[in-house]
Each structure stands twice: as structure tokens, then as C-alpha cells.
Amino acid sequence: MAGGKKKEVKKETGLGLSFKKEENFGEWYSEVVVNGEMIEYYDISGCYILRPWAMSIWEIMQVFFDAEIKKMKIKNCYFPLFVSSSVLEKEKDHIEGFAPEVAWVTKSGKSDLEIPIAIRPTSETVMYPYFSKWIRGHRDLPLKLNQWCNVVRWEFSNPTPFIRSREFLWQEGHTAFATKQEADEEVLQILELYRRIYEEFLAIPVIKGKKSEMEKFAGGLYTTSVEAFIPNTGRGIQGATSHCLGQNFAKMFEINFENEKGERGMAWQNSWAYSTRTIGVMVMVHGDDKGLVLPPKVSSVQVIVVPVPFKDANTQGIFDACAATVDTLCGAGIRAEADYRENYSPGWKYSHWEMKGVPLRIEIGPKDLANNQVRAVRRDSAAKVDISCDSLLEKVKDMLDDIQKSMFDAAKQKRDACIQVAKTWDEFKEALSQRKMILAPWCDEEEVEKDVKDRTRGEMGAAKSLCSPFDQPELPEGNRTPSYFMSWSLFSLLLLLVLHALLLESQQKSGPTGEGVTRLSALAAIFLNFHIV
């Protein structure tokens, strides 16, 4: 490990990024997820390899969310990947949205299957026939299930790692209650968990609200969501959704029960999901021109310790100090590692771990050794500070907490600067041209939303409602524009559509399939909106 022997130090090129976030966001994103070792592009278009650096983030969020829903007495299960066409097609609105993206298995080995079988794009129709079977009396309610699984949506437009892929990982919760009140309560409990994932773990501010009638899940009663925003693109992005399905699916799938008085009731249902998309949003919001920037709470390495040996210095002493530092931090539950590799220079290592977004770097050189200190460098701000070894643990803990908080605050400040209140149509158009997220009075009528969409359609797409925020500002007086905002009962966020037409063409190896089909019906748009979560 140690020794004064001269080592060959590789000067690998290409460690940095060739694109800048501000200048070419799409290319920057493609590059940073690969160079940060989160993603490897795969030889089938729209499919991506989640490398351990990404998977560990998913797992940290999963541990949190899974424990929380278990407290709510929601139980994990596993339903099959496959669904027969007859069941898939039972709810007409539902299948209409999904149909163009469903992947079909038609062969096994060299034999044709008698009937093609679909791969689940989501599991409502997979599960609800069995809800019908299991629920008979009011004592069988509530039924609260969740599964962690993969789903497949064979989309053809602009696949993007994490954000829009043909296969992705998610959790999907499916619950049934005797009363609407219980369903309503759970919708918001789950939405709060989604807010916590974004704000407490990923350090991304989100807005909780209710989707418009046009944007809600087709077939459901109402949809709530957490909405994030990518300042660089001026586009909102749906973070996760928690739906109250009402009794529509219960009707289709005959999910009935006998209530306490012996009368026949129909179940109230919810479904809710978040996916690996969360990771993509995190990369987009926090990443910079040096690479990923990971919030400490989700980074599998929170502190990277780099020895900085000098000619003639006490190399062994430096390595020992690094090991002692890692021990101290790990002993207190901080995820710390040292990079002892001898064929890379300290400078190369700095760049490497900056690319991977590790929140805090600790450097230990001869001077530090002599002064019984270490040098700590923050990834988010590049701020450097010398820490005495005596207060190492306390200081590192404080810094990690502060990084987490600062990243959230910075993201919130940027996001807030992009919100524009518009009270007139002119203000609305002006804000839209500046790629703002617009807070405007809103009637929540479908024809009006369609009309807004038509009137705003341009190169970038068209305005689309994100949600009516639960946290409402006071209603403005005057300046009403009744043709577009027919009622003043709610505020809503409007912004550019075609979030999905986003981003990256490059780096995308063309796979053996998937070209040629275009489709974008209104229903498909709603589906996209809902189902990527």
C-alpha cells in the first residue's frame, strides 16, 4: 500500500464532460449519467443498465418508503409480469391509453403461443380481478397491497435514461376501502411520503396538488401529484402520483362487499406509484459541469477520503490517517471510503469523485498529518475547510447536514425564481415565452385547457396544466380573463407541454427495434402524464 516507490500515474483523458449544462442540457445529461457511472447504455434502444451507483440510491429510498408503508399496514406482494389480453382490455379508457405501448409475447422457443400475452405496463387490470375474489365482507377491507417491480412501456419517442425508458423499476400501491373518506386520507398520506422522498432525500422542492380534469388518470376519480421543475429546460416534471380511483374500477371488476348492515357496497380504490424517474430528476436538478452532485442522504458514499502523499513525505503515516478517518466516520454510521489506488494521482481522484458527485471529500497530506487535521471539500459549493482530527466526527456530521440543506435551499431558490404569477392572458403569454412555471387562475374545465393548449402551441410544445397546488395564494381581484380562466376558484400551475419530447437524441445507440411509430392522441398524452408517475 505504502512505500516511496515511484508509481506509474495514469493521466486518463476524457474524465471531464464535453458538454455544459447551460449550453446543451440534453447532451450534458446523457454524458453525466454515463460518466458518473449510474447508467450504461444498452444494445436495445430505450433500455438502460442501472449500475450500482444508481441502484444504491434507489435502495436507500426504497428502505425509507417500504418502512413507512409497512407502518400504514400496507403489505408487499408480487403479481405476474404477464397479463392476458381479455383482462387487460376490461377497462376501456385504461387500455385505450396503454394500448400503443404494450409489449406482446407471441412466441416461446419456436412455437407460437395460442394467444398473445401482454407484459404489464401497470397492474390495475392484473390485480383487480383478485381484489374482487378476496373482498367479500367489510371485514376484508381495507385491502392494502404494494409491489416493487419492473414494468414495460414500449415508447418510441426520445428515450431518456431514468426519465423515459421502456422498462423501469417502481413501486405500485393498490388499495381498497369501504369508504371514500378512508381512500381520500390515504391518497394524501402517500403523497406526503412522495414529497418527503423528493424534499428530504433528493433535496428537490416539489409542489403538491391536484391534477386538472384533463390531466388526471383516465378512469380515476382524481389524481394528486408532486411536481418538480427543471430550470434549465423550463419544463415541469411529474414526480409521482397518488390517485383516488373512486369506484369506477370496482364497478368494472365487481369489487363488492357486504357492509355491517348486510347491504351491498362497492369498494373505493386508490393506486399510487413512484419510479426510478426520481433519480433522473435528481441528476437534472443538482448536477453541474463537473458531474453529478448527490445529496448526502442518498449517496452510497457520503465521504471519500483521498491520501495526498508527497515525495519524501511519511506516506505510510498518511495512509494510516486515512484509514483511521474512515474508521471513525463509518463507526458513527457515516458512509465513508478511502481511495488508495496508487496508479491515479490525487488530482485525478478529485475529478473522479466529483464526477460521481460524492458530497464531501477529505484530503490528507503531509501538512495535515503534521497539524493533526484533515482538509474537507464540499462538492456542492467547492468550499474548503480544515478540520482538526479531534472534532472530525462532529464537523463532518454538521457539514453533511448542511450540504443536504443547502442543496435543497439552492434548488428551491432557483425553482421559485421560475414561478411567475400571471393574471392576464398577456402576462401568461409573456411568462410562457420566458419558460416560466406559471401560477394562474384556473377554472379546471377540459375545453378551456384544450383551448389554452391550442393557442400556446409552438416550437417548444404547448402549455399544459401541472396541478392546482394545495397551498393556494389568495385569489386576485380584477384582470379576469374569462375566456381562459372561467372560474377563479383555484390557482393552477401551467407550463410547457412535451416534457416527453425532451432531451437526448445522442448517445442513444440505435437498437434492433423501436423505430417508426408515431402517435400522440390526447388520451395517450394523459396516459403518459399519469403513468410515468
Added chain:
Amino acid sequence: MAGGKKKEVKKETGLGLSFKKEENFGEWYSEVVVNGEMIEYYDISGCYILRPWAMSIWEIMQVFFDAEIKKMKIKNCYFPLFVSSSVLEKEKDHIEGFAPEVAWVTKSGKSDLEIPIAIRPTSETVMYPYFSKWIRGHRDLPLKLNQWCNVVRWEFSNPTPFIRSREFLWQEGHTAFATKQEADEEVLQILELYRRIYEEFLAIPVIKGKKSEMEKFAGGLYTTSVEAFIPNTGRGIQGATSHCLGQNFAKMFEINFENEKGERGMAWQNSWAYSTRTIGVMVMVHGDDKGLVLPPKVSSVQVIVVPVPFKDANTQGIFDACAATVDTLCGAGIRAEADYRENYSPGWKYSHWEMKGVPLRIEIGPKDLANNQVRAVRRDSAAKVDISCDSLLEKVKDMLDDIQKSMFDAAKQKRDACIQVAKTWDEFKEALSQRKMILAPWCDEEEVEKDVKDRTRGEMGAAKSLCSPFDQPELPEGNRTPSYFMSWSLFSLLLLLVLHALLLESQQKSGPTGEGVTRLSALAAIFLNFHIV
């Protein structure tokens, strides 16, 4: 909750099992996994719903195994579900085994894909092209990855819940090393974890050993396994496998590296997996005519508390005592619940929780309340014992430990009684006719194993080698039968083949697909052997 009010008590029929384990094992198994609420049959043949009662067992094992492999610095990742045919077919032996069972996606929506895409039956060929990309120098080694995922094998013969299903959950580890020695060591470390899952968690004795040349994973260097035994059927069952792949895949996929001296080396690889099959083996080994019997370590409810109110008794006091008991136990980390349902009699509840296999039942009635005690009833032995509330926690802990141990001991005793040492061909045939697991001298030559198979073929199938146990008895002198056991260097377990032709036809709803194809080549048999793990 309480109150002396007369309640309607349902006498649901059909709570028991219609088949006995000894009399009709296949039907008994189908019934017990459904009535025990582990499995729901699905409308696609060979696919099953894993209900929370089964999923919780899978999760408990997963928490253990995942933590252990993380200690070994193995990292989780996620590779795509889909694999292109060109990559799948790269290793010829490999694809030859899998080809008949691969499910192919040929359509998305209404469009035909340009090239059909396979669903992974396992991920060697999915992963190794990227191993080749990521591994360049010796410092990139070892590369140690694992994923928890679903795989699909469209088998046509006798699907059986957990044991043989078209989709199943598993972990698959894939590792690469610079030296054979490191690979050899890991193979055994992983095998030891599999032994612990079976013996420490599922209370099932297994035999560790090495597969014969004929039964090893085609394309690999050698295969190790843990082998379990189902006394009722007289069939062995492969519990999990840990393979050393040698350098064969590295050659196919060009997984090369530059070693410390600047020379070109080729990686040594392992792959290893265990699946939800583990749960099926557990049901088969421990279940009885009253239902499931779950080992305490994997049961999501370890103790079920049942109030036994009597007319005029202090019902509220009994309910309070139940709640206090649950609190005490849960406070100490024991998974305890109370069944307060008012429309079921205590007797019905006893049967219900016996069917679900909960290891320990605690009953609290008026007499118990008066005496400051509870009555504890073991699921495994039906033994009843009164416990003073003062020593509740200590006694319950002891009983759970003892149940875990007793279940293992009982299973081991039964298993051991089925092992027969055979030194001559006559002894061998006699033992086989008694459905024993045979320990016999063994040469490990492929032609000999084929010949044994031919000569023993009958109604039940044919003899098949399970493994050469690592724990070898002393070699016997004399009675050699050189025509079958040409070398005396190893002992091996031989027993009936067609483990896969096992079991259940009933309860299997005929789905929309999957009938008609029969195939059983020698290679397919090897594949089955390996790949169901």
C-alpha cells in the same frame, strides 16, 4: 371490541384441507399453498400470485442474504429484462439449453418489432458484454454484481407454485476475478450462505456438494449446490447453485484485463442464484394435514394471540390482556399479533392460524386471566403449556427458538432416514425401489451416468446424480461394481430423476397458452437442473 352482546359467529366450511400429505402429496401441496394464503392461481398457466404471506418470507430471507453479500463487497445493480437474440445466442451451449423456453416479444401495440426480443431466462449473456467493457486492468477486478429480479422460462410441463413457474423471483450474482483461487473461494462462501438460508431460516437440512460432469452447468467449469430432499415423494430437489464458470464465458465475451506485469489475462467468473423455489421446498418439507408449518425465523407472524371470551366472563379484561401480551412481545422484537375478529369463534381462529402455519398460538380465556397466565400452543408439535405472565417474554423466546430447532431436527431425522448407502448394484436398485436417496461410490464419468440412467428408467423416472457431498464418508472396501462406479474416489448421492415431472396437475387452471409442446433432450435436462437453481 368488547361487550357481552351476542355476535353472529360464522361457521365457514372448507377451512381444512381435503387431501392428506401422505396420501396425495400433489393435491395436498396445491391446496395448502392456496388455503394458507401464500399463492393465488392466476389466469395464465404457470404464473402465480405471491400473496403477502409468501412475500414476507421472501423478504426476510432477502434482508439476510443482501446484508451478507454486501459485507462481501458485492453490489446490487439492475440489467434489462430484454435481451437481443444476437447476444443471447453468443454462447452456443448456453442458448441450446434455454432456447425452447425463451419467451419472445414480437409486437408493441399493433406494430411488429423489426427483430424479436427475448425475455431473460437468466442474465449471463445480458451482463457479460458489459463486463467486457468495464474490465480493462487488474484494478477493475474483482467485479462483483448481484441483482434481485424476475426471470421467465416458458416451461410446458407441470407447472407447480414456487417450484416450477414460468416467471419467478430470484437473485443472480455475477462476479469476475483475476485468479481462479479467488473465484473458488467465493463459490464456497456463497454456497455457505445458501446452506444458512435453508438450515438456519427454513429449518431444512441440505447437503453441500459438487455436481457431476453431466449435471453441472453447461459451459461452466464446475457447479456446487445445496440439495434438499422431500421424503414424501422420495425426490431430491436442488436448493440453490453456486457455479464457477471458469474462463469459458470470458473467452466468448472477451473479458480480458492487463495484469500487474502488463500481460493480458482472462477473467475467472462465477454465477450463483437462489429463487422463490426455497419457499416451495419449505412448504413441502414442513407442512402437515392442518396446513402450513412455518419456521419462526421466516414467519411474518411468529405469535398469534387469540382471545377466548366466555359468556358472562370479563371480555374487556381478556381483550386488554391480549393487547398487553402483543405489546410485550412486539416490544422485544417478536412479531406478534392478536386476532380480535368478533364474527369468528376461537375454534375457527385456531384452525385459520394453523392453516397459515403460525409457529405459536397464545390463548387467553377467563381462567388464564384469573391465574395471570396465558396458554401457549405450538404449531409444530401441538404441545400446550401454561405460561405465567411474569415470565412471558423469556418463555416465548425460548419456545420460538425451540420450535425452530425442533423443526430442523425433525426434518433432518426424516431426511437421514431416507439416505441409504449402497455398495453393490443390487443394493443400489433395492434402495431406489424404496425411494431412498442413495450414497454410492461414484466415478463421475458422463457415459456411466447415462448408463445408470438408462438402466434405472421406470415409471417414476430414472436415477440422477445429485452431488458429490463435500462431507465424504470413508471409502468402503470391496464390493466394487466397476461397470457403474468406475472410480472410488468420491461418494455421490444418486436418486430418481424427474423431479420436474413432479406433482400437481390439479388446481391448475388452463390458461390461454402453453399447451402441447413436449421436449426433453439431455441438454434441456441439464439446463433445468441448473437454471431453476
